[in-house]
Amino acid sequence: MQFHEYKNYDATGLAELIRQKDIHPSELVEIAFKRLHAVNPALNITTHHREQAVKKEANHFPVQGAAFSGVPMLMKNISQAIEGEKLTSGSKLLQTQVQKHDSYFVKKFREAGFLFMGHTNNPEFGLKNITEPKLYGPTRNPWNTAYSPGGSSGGAAAAIASGVIPVAGASDGGGSIRIPASFSGLVGLKPTRGRTSVGPGEGRQWQGASIHFALTKSVRDCAAMLDQLQVIESHAAFQTPLFEKGYQNSLSETLPKRMRIAFSTASPVGTEVAADAKKAVLQLVRYLEQSGHMVEEKQPPIDGVQLMRDYYVMNSGEMNAVVRGLEKAMDIPLTAEDMEIESWLLHQAGKSLSAADYTDSLASWDWAAEIMSIFHQTYNFYITPATAFHAPKVGELTMTAQQANEFKTRMAAEKDKQSIIYEMFLPSLTYTPFSQLANLTGQPAISLPLYITDDGLPIGVQIMANKGKEHRLLQLAYEMERSDLWKGMQGNPYFQ
Numbered sequence: 001m002q003f004h005e006y007k008n009y010d011a012t013g014l015a016e017l018i019r020q021k022d023i024h025p026s027e028l029v030e031i032a033f034k035r036l037h038a039v040n041p042a043l044n045i046t047t048h049h050r051e052q053a054v055k056k057e058a059n060h061f062p063v064q065g066a067a068f069s070g071v072p073m074l075m076k077n078i079s080q081a082i083e084g085e086k087l088t089s090g091s092k093l094l095q096t097q098v099q100k101h102d103s104y105f106v107k108k109f110r111e112a113g114f115l116f117m118g119h120t121n122n123p124e125f126g127l128k129n130i131t132e133p134k135l136y137g138p139t140r141n142p143w144n145t146a147y148s149p150g151g152s153s154g155g156a157a158a159a160i161a162s163g164v165i166p167v168a169g170a171s172d173g174g175g176s177i178r179i180p181a182s183f184s185g186l187v188g189l190k191p192t193r194g195r196t197s198v199g200p201g202e203g204r205q206w207q208g209a210s211i212h213f214a215l216t217k218s219v220r221d222c223a224a225m226l227d228q229l230q231v232i233e234s235h236a237a238f239q240t241p242l243f244e245k246g247y248q249n250s251l252s253e254t255l256p257k258r259m260r261i262a263f264s265t266a267s268p269v270g271t272e273v274a275a276d277a278k279k280a281v282l283q284l285v286r287y288l289e290q291s292g293h294m295v296e297e298k299q300p301p302i303d304g305v306q307l308m309r310d311y312y313v314m315n316s317g318e319m320n321a322v323v324r325g326l327e328k329a330m331d332i333p334l335t336a337e338d339m340e341i342e343s344w345l346l347h348q349a350g351k352s353l354s355a356a357d358y359t360d361s362l363a364s365w366d367w368a369a370e371i372m373s374i375f376h377q378t379y380n381f382y383i384t385p386a387t388a389f390h391a392p393k394v395g396e397l398t399m400t401a402q403q404a405n406e407f408k409t410r411m412a413a414e415k416d417k418q419s420i421i422y423e424m425f426l427p428s429l430t431y432t433p434f435s436q437l438a439n440l441t442g443q444p445a446i447s448l449p450l451y452i453t454d455d456g457l458p459i460g461v462q463i464m465a466n467k468g469k470e471h472r473l474l475q476l477a478y479e480m481e482r483s484d485l486w487k488g489m490q491g492n493p494y495f496q
Contacts, residue, residue: 010218025070049118066113075169077119090133120155150180157184173210175435178447182386182460193442194238204237223247263383268304277385280451310361320350369441376466386447386460
C-alpha cells in the first residue's frame with residue numbers, strides 16, 4: 001500500500017483490511033512512520049516516538065481478535081501513560097518521568113488492538129487552546145503551517161490532518177478536543193462526563209470538567225471509539241450508564257422527525273464572533289429547517305462570564321494542587337522559572353482561594369447543568385459555532401516576555417487575582433468561548449467540519465445534547481457526513 005491509498009482509509013477501514021489479510025500491521029506501521037518522518041519537521045506533531053519498539057510489536061501482532069487489531073495510533077502527552085515511556089505533560093519539570101504502567105484509558109486502547117507509536121504534542125499541563133509548549137515548540141496546522149491546529153490536543157489533530165494516522169488519543173477539559181477539531185477539519189466529540197476511563201490514582205479530572213477520548217476524521221470511527229472506550233469504573237467519581245445498543249449499531253438509525261433545535265451565534269461572554277463562524281451555523285440551521293425540524297434562535301439563561309470565572313477558579317485550584325504535589329515529590333520549592341507563565345499565575349491565584357470560593361464555583365456548575373437539563377427538555381440539540389474564528393496564527397496567543405512580567409507583577413500586588421486570570425485568558429477565550437459550557441455541565445458536545453473560510457481554513461460547528469445522548473449527536477453527524485455540507489479534509493493540501 002502507498003500513502004495515496006493509506007490516507008483515504010479511516011481506522012475502521014484499516015482494521016477491516018487487516019482482518020481480511022489484505023495488509024499486515026507491520027506494513028501499516030511502516031507507512032505511518034514514513035509519513036510522520038516526512039511531515040514532522042514542518043508540523044512538530046510528536047514529543048517522542050517508540051518506532052523500534054512498535055515495529056517489533058507489529059511483526060508479532062495477532063491480526064484477529066480485537067476491533068482494531070494492528071492499527072497504529074498516537075496517544076496524548078498528558079495523562080495517557082504508556083508503560084516504559086515518558087509522559088511529560090509538556091512541562092520541563094516532568095521531562096525525565098518514565099511511566100511504570102499504562103493508564104486505565106490507554107489499557108482500553110490496548111484492549112481494542114491499537115499499536116502505540118508514541119505521544120503527541122500539547123501545551124504545558126493542557127492549559128491552553130493552542131499547542132506551543134516551550135519544552136517542545138509549537139505544533140503547526142497542516143492546512144496552513146502559519147496557523148495553529150489548536151489545543152490542547154493539537155499534536156493529535158495535526159497527526160490526523162496530515163495523514164499520519166486516522167485516529168489519535170485526545171482529552172477535553174475546556175474544548176481541547178472540539179477546538180482542534182474545528183481548526184483542523186476533524187470530528188471532535190466530548191462524551192458525557194463519566195463515559196470513559198480515568199486513573200490510576202484519579203477518580204475525577206478537573207472536578208469532572210476533563211474527559212479523555214479521541215480525535216477522528218470519520219464519524220464511524222468516532223462511534224467505534226466510543227463503543228470501545230465507554231466503561232463503568234467502580235473507583236471513578238462519576239458514573240454514566242453504558243449505551244448497551246452500541247454507537248456503531250445506532251449510526252444509521254433515522255433521527256426523530258420534527259425535532260426542536262435551538263441555536264445561537266452570540267458569544268456567551270460577549271466577545272466578537274467572526275462572520276464565517278456565524279455562516280457555518282446558519283447553513284446547518286437552513287439544512288435542518290429544510291429537513292422538517294423546528295429551529296429557533298435561543299440561548300440558555302446562563303451568565304457565561306460568571307461561568308467562565310468559576311471555570312478559572314477550578315483551573316487555579318487544580319494548578320496550585322499540581323505545583324504543591326510536585327514540590328513535595330521533588331522536595332524543592334518551585335519558582336516562576338520552573339514553569340510557563342499561565343501555569344505559574346494559576347498556581348499563584350490558587351493560593352488565595354478559600355474552600356468556600358472553590359465550593360461556590362462548583363455549585364455554579366451544578367446550577368448550569370440543571371438549567372441545561374431543563375433546556376433540553378424543550379430542545380433536542382443546541383447548536384453554536386465550535387470556535388468563534390478559524391485558527392490563530394502560531395505565536396499570536398503566546399505572551400511576550402513583557403506581558404508575562406506585567407502579569408507577574410500584578411499577581412503579586414493586586415488582591416483580585418481571579419480578575420487577573422480572566423484578563424490573562426481573554427485573548428484566547430475570544431477565539432473559543434463556546435466549548436467550556438459542556439465541560440462544566442458534563443453533557444456531550446461534538447464539533448463537525450462543515451465550513452471552510454475564504455482563507456482556506458476550516459471552522460467547526462458545535463452541537464450539544466443532553467447527558468447520555470451521544471448516540472443522537474453521532475446520528476446527526478453521520479447524516480451530515482453524507483450531505484453536501486460536509487467538508488472534512490476537502491481543501492487540506494496534505495490530502496490533495
